[in-house]
Amino acid sequence: MATYIFGHTTPDSDSIVGALSLSYLKNQLGEDTIPTRQGNINPETAWILEKFGYEAPQLKNSYAGENVYLIDFMESSQSPKDIDEATILGIVDHHKLGDLKTDAPLEMWVRPVGCSNTIVKQMFDYYDIEIPKDIAGMMMCAILSDTVIFKSPTCTKEDTKACKELAQIVGIEDYKAVGMEMFIIKSDVLSASPRELVLRDFKDFNMGENIIGVGQLEVVDLSVFDTMKAELKEEMKKLKEEGGRHSVLLLLTDIMQEGSQLLAVSDENGKIENAFDVQLDSDAEVWLKGVMSRKKQIIPFLEKQF
Ligand code: MG
Ligand code: MG
Ligand code: MG
Secondary structure, X not given: OOEEEEOOOOOOHHHHHHXXXXXXXXXXXXXXXXXXXXXXXXXXXXXXXXXXXXXXXXXXXXXXXXXXXXXXXXXXXXXXXXXXXXXXXXXXXXXXXXXXXXXXXXXXXXXXXXXXXXXXXXXHHHHOOOOOHHXXXXXXXXXXXXXXXXXXXXXXXXXXXXXXXXXXXXXXXXXXXXXXXXXXXXXXXXXXXXXXXXXXXXXXXXXXXXXXXXXXXXXXXXXXXXXXXXHHHHHHHHHHHHXXXXXXXXXXXXXOOOEEEEEEEEOOHHHHHHHHOOOOOOOOEEEEEOOOOHHHHOHHHHHHHO
């Protein structure tokens, strides 16, 4: 029986590439694994797959009775609905400890680094398995994406080291330029609907009794949002109602200015303000200087409030 490997809902490049890279490694180690995904491929990931000639993993949303490895998440809110009926053989992740439970011992590769693919690179090294060029290229891009070309406060020396070594395998010298090319693709938000944009990199978190949804869009120039903010907020309101969420937040991250415009739709704006020690303006927005990481600079502060 094959084992499935997949990342979180609304998958990002780390989740998709991680499923592919970890599956390749596991197969080399004699396991029979199949990479899958829980949602649509975003434009950045599509660009990475195309650049290195890979097909997207197959879409699969139900895993009852299956053996699985999780990569890039360990929260029930980011899992398939029937995850409780699957057997989790292992987790490779770089997030906070989640709320998933298992019946049996499992393999855990969890490290506080900037990208799950950095951990997969370390696994390849640990098992002394060679990484094929195309997979190395995709892993390099996943690291550049998750660490925002090493600018994110989540980025560690291990990430830069892994990224450099992967670039060497692919034979790419100026890997930062590849990262920039990728972020310019990511900044093309005009061709997507407001709903697609809010959901492009969106995660729900269970905090106390509340569901808090937090989306993030990383661009090279925030002015691309000038004409569409009102529409984005409309979609955030709808998402809040539809999902019974307490709050829907959207981070518009400017990777050049290194900060984020926070848009809030919440039952309690005061809690959002307290979390970040700021005041929202009359449009329920605020500029958070230096804030680039949802994982490290947003979620822990919300957790404290809720
Ligand atoms: Mg991710
Ligand atoms: Mg990640
Ligand atoms: Mg990210």
